Amino acid sequence: MANPLRRIHCHGGRPCRRLASRGGPINSTFSHRASSSPLRAAEPSSPRWSSHSSVPGPQSVAAPQIGRSSTSPLALLGIGLGLLAGAVAGWAFSTSDRKQGSAKPQYATIAQMEQAITEVQRALGEDSVSTDSEILLAHGYSEWSTVNIDRLPVAVVFPSSTEEVSTVAKICHKYNIPIIPFSGGSSVEGNFSAPVGGFSVDFMNMNQIVKFRPEEKSSAGYNLNSLFVGSEGTLGLVTEATLKLAPAPTSTGVAVISFPTIKSAASMAVDVVRKGIVVGAIEILDDVQMKVINKIGATGRTWREEPTLFIKFTGDQDVVDHNIKLVQKVAREHGSPKMEFENDAEKQKVLWSARKEALWSMLALRTSGSEVWTTDVAVPLSRVAELIECSKKDLDNLNLFGSIIGHVGDGNFHETILFDGAKERQRVEQSVHRMVRRALDMEGTCTGEHGVGLGKIDSLQDELGDAPLSVMRAIKTSLDPKWLMNPGKIFHFQQ
Ligand SMILES: Cc1cc2nc3c(=O)[nH]c(=O)nc-3n(C[C@H](O)[C@H](O)[C@H](O)COP(=O)(O)OP(=O)(O)OC[C@H]3O[C@@H](n4cnc5c(N)ncnc54)[C@H](O)[C@@H]3O)c2cc1C
Incomplete structure (x- = not known):
């Protein structure tokens, strides 16, 4: 009989669903409304604006390349403790990245984002990227969110495997492009919005059961699972999750x-x-x-x-x-x-x-x-x-x-x-x-x-005070020195 506590191990592998071809404005600000969306049928009632939109973004930035390194290979950091295991596309950053981790983040120009889209398409296939305006809207706006901002991601990428996620992350790292992970899109505090543009990385194709395996145990070392729980995409991209199964009630x-x-x-x-x-x-x-x-x-x-x-x-x-x-x-x-x-x-x-x-x-x-x-x-x-x-x-x-x-x-x-x-x-x-x-x-x-997203940034500050937030910023900066991962969420950048 199967072990009732066996775990499902999931990641991608399914061929990418065909998407609308590129056609939307690359310089995507929030000036349009969707009548329907192939991803989530939700018509926005009216755009809402927040004060968060003043963060320098692709429209306003000449994009100096902070900490660009010729030796910045991307590492996959596997986390597999407790009930959740994941492979996180992070950065094996160079010394120069680290030194400049405290500099104010600056992001890619529109031309660089165009170039990055071309590179992602070359690596993952034409249909793996969309700039269709309705798809951008479905990935940057939510009618049931407390906060919506006046920017959308410039592109949505649909990887199908950890390797493809890693490729996308490398390209984003090269051009300083913000990365916003996106799963069900049901969060309500502006968690997946794109205040500085960037690429939304949609995990819809990574829906495969990878394997069943017996329960593993590890209580050694730092608890990296807990570090990533609640990080809301600000530390890395989770590409696999291990779930503990319980017997169905009779x-x-x-x-x-x-x-x-x-x-x-x-x-x-x-x-x-x-x-x-x-x-x-x-x-x-x-x-x-x-x-x-x-x-x-x-x-x-x-x-x-x-x-x-x-x-x-x-x-x-x-x-x-x-x-x-x-x-x-x-x-x-x-x-x-x-x-x-x-x-x-x-x-x-x-x-x-x-x-x-x-x-x-x-x-x-x-x-x-x-x-x-x-x-x-x-x-x-x-x-x-x-x-x-x-x-x-x-x-x-x-x-x-x-x-x-x-x-x-x-x-x-x-x-x-x-x-x-x-x-x-x-x-x-x-x-x-x-x-x-x-x-x-x-x-x-x-x-x-x-979660915190954009909507509860001030509340989190009230709850925790300066010291814990400084530690969180330090952790983010060490894993993500360019502040590319879901920037502007949970806490603001501070020099
Ligand atoms: C009607 C309704 C009912 C709800 N009820 C509940 C409830 O009962 N309990 C509850 O907990 N919540 C509830 N929520 C809130 C929401 O559904 C949850 O926050 C949910 O967990 C969000 O999951 P998602 O897959 O939609 O994530 P998304 O909205 O896509 O993303 C949420 C955050 O996770 C990040 N993220 C997404 N995928 C990845 C990834 N692969 N790697 C790294 N980061 C990633 C995103 O960048 C974002 O910051 C409800 C929301 C609605 C609209």
């Missing part, structure tokens, strides 16, 4: 419980976790979110318009049955005797559909000029009910239309605010800033899962 169930107040719903969730009741997921949706889901009607049923917990159960049938009874008891203690429960697979999907449709229902409410801001924080479990209640009051006091969703069992919750982009952006920013401040005061973090 039985599952979904429960839905409504509450009179958001605080009572959050308190119940915290109690379930504290009592050690095993649940697969525990999610909170507030009354506003439930109303929106009913209004849009994407789930095929009508919900009680009250703060609601959605709980998943997994395990053997007797374990699931036992845990459901325990949760029912806790619900009664928290004043909510009524719990809907399903163990039929299809009916479970219907019950969970409200959770799945939450953001899309908010997006569907937009009218012309309205935008969505969706962001997250996380706090210790003991503070989560209080934080959610305060944040909800803050939204109400500001007369902003926003809903609350949370992976509340992890102390993580999200605000999704629908607002008039022209009139209300500042108020939304202030409200989000206050939410982050409250989370930090409660010994929490400015983001539980969305």
